[in-house]
Amino acid sequence: MSRSFLDGKVVLHCGDCIDVLATMAENSVDAVVCDPPYHLTSIVKRFGSEGAAEATGGVYKRSRAGFMGKQWDGGDIAFQPSTWAAVLRVLKPGGYLLAFASTRGFGRMSVAIEDAGFITHPLIAWVFGSGFPKATRIKAEGYDGFRYGGQALKPAIEPIYMGQKPFSESTGTANILRWGTGAVNIDACRVGDDGGTAGAGAGAGAVVFSDGLNGSFGKPVPGLGRWPANLIHDGSAEVLEAFPRSDIGGGPKDATQTAGSSWAIGAERSPVPGGAQYGDSGSAARFFYSSKADADDRLGSKHPTVKPIDLMQYLVRLVTPPGGTVLDCFAGTGSTGEAAFREGMRAVLIEREPEYQADIARRMELAENPTKRAAVAKSKNNLQGAEGTPLFGGEAA
Numbered sequence: 001m002s003r004s005f006l007d008g009k010v011v012l013h014c015g016d017c018i019d020v021l022a023t024m025a026e027n028s029v030d031a032v033v034c035d036p037p038y039h040l041t042s043i044v045k046r047f048g049s050e051g052a053a054e055a056t057g058g059v060y061k062r063s064r065a066g067f068m069g070k071q072w073d074g075g076d077i078a079f080q081p082s083t084w085a086a087v088l089r090v091l092k093p094g095g096y097l098l099a100f101a102s103t104r105g106f107g108r109m110s111v112a113i114e115d116a117g118f119i120t121h122p123l124i125a126w127v128f129g130s131g132f133p134k135a136t137r138i139k140a141e142g143y144d145g146f147r148y149g150g151q152a153l154k155p156a157i158e159p160i161y162m163g164q165k166p167f168s169e170s171t172g173t174a175n176i177l178r179w180g181t182g183a184v185n186i187d188a189c190r191v192g193d194d195g196g197t198a199g200a201g202a203g204a205g206a207v208v209f210s211d212g213l214n215g216s217f218g219k220p221v222p223g224l225g226r227w228p229a230n231l232i233h234d235g236s237a238e239v240l241e242a243f244p245r246s247d248i249g250g251g252p253k254d255a256t257q258t259a260g261s262s263w264a265i266g267a268e269r270s271p272v273p274g275g276a277q278y279g280d281s282g283s284a285a286r287f288f289y290s291s292k293a294d295a296d297d298r299l300g301s302k303h304p305t306v307k308p309i310d311l312m313q314y315l316v317r318l319v320t321p322p323g324g325t326v327l328d329c330f331a332g333t334g335s336t337g338e339a340a341f342r343e344g345m346r347a348v349l350i351e352r353e354p355e356y357q358a359d360i361a362r363r364m365e366l367a368e369n370p371t372k373r374a375a376v377a378k379s380k381n382n383l384q385g386a387e388g389t390p391l392f393g394g395e396a397a
Contacts, residue, residue, distance in 0.1 A: 005364035010337040012349045014357050017329040020350045021086040030181050030324035031096050032087055033315050033336050036078035038102040079108045084116035093168035094175045094182025096319035099161040106159045118163035124230045129238030131155035180321045189318045190225035191289050226287055235290035243285040289314060312339035320345055334360035338367050
């Protein structure tokens with residue numbers, strides 16, 4: 001069954017992603033941005049399988065119910081090359097894939113994606129300050145201060161796999177001219193001095209191009225901002241404090257910028273005669289895109305890994321051609337679909353679970369109704385944890 005929202009700009013296919021992908025045309029989507037299951041529930045096989053002895057307490061009782069009580073996170077669909085081969089088939093040559101993962105499962109997932117035929121690019125790191133460690137004290141003499149457990153260190157990063165379908169043409173330019181895919185939208189994702197994007201707004205056609213200044217890697221381009229990095233953070237006070245303070249000299253425009261001066265963090269690393277000076281200062285975190293979770297990201301959903309819409313817009317904009325179609329084959333609450341709509345693009349969503357299909361329908365209904373959306377967010381939204389949920393419990397006794 002399929003449903004259409006927002007005047008056909010977002011289409012939801014209700015069903016298993018492998019079954020749905022098999023019905024889609026080859027080379028039919030421009031980009032894939034998804035958040036597959038993290039598979040943190042391998043313990044279900046040991047303590048939650050049919051006929052297994054009842055787990056009566058502690059971590060085992062909680063784990064046998066699956067991650068956040070969701071058994072669908074078990075299995076290994078994100079670790080199977082066949083899953084990503086099905087995705088590769090519907091993606092246009094040169095098209096990009098962005099896929100979230102847990103730090104524990106990223107290795108297995110990335111190998112599976114590469115085995116399916118994708119070219120692996122450097123990952124994107126999403127850094128946040130709201131995670132909590134989950135560890136157990138050692139109640140034995142001589143072990144004060146020691147802890148053990150699967151999440152003994154404070155979680156503060158979520159990796160995003162970045163890959164690309166190989167070109168079908170002999171050069172990147174030829175591939176892009178044929179398919180419209182094969183390049184990332186740098187200028188639309190440049191970073192402003194406040195950590196937001198500079199030179200781009202929501203919707204296709206809002207990009208201000210750099211008028212030949214693209215070669216200034218890392219340097220703030222007037223009216224555009226800095227070259228985007230493969231690090232994104234949540235803008236929390238905790239993260240900002242982890243970055244060093246960086247003061248940028250004010251100086252005259254005809255001054256020579258020299259490598260190694262204080263302003264050089266995140267800026268051009270070689271002398272630039274006549275280069276402009278930028279008089280801002282503060283945490284060096286401002287050199288990286290900051291994704292701040294809004295109060296309406298969750299909209300009452302109980303999904304365990306809802307992502308900020310702001311973050312999803314940035315990622316969609318980065319890898320999807322203006323006006324293009326982005327696929328999310330693990331749609332969850334539909335954040336990718338709403339992000340694509342806000343960016344003037346189209347989205348194809350696939351979601352198997354009826355609970356989340358209902359969440360998607362509600363999200364799409366509220367996408368064009370800000371007054372009702374705000375009311376829903378205020379009455380039902382309780383954001384906690386690294387991704388808007390209590391993903392990691394407090395320290396165990």
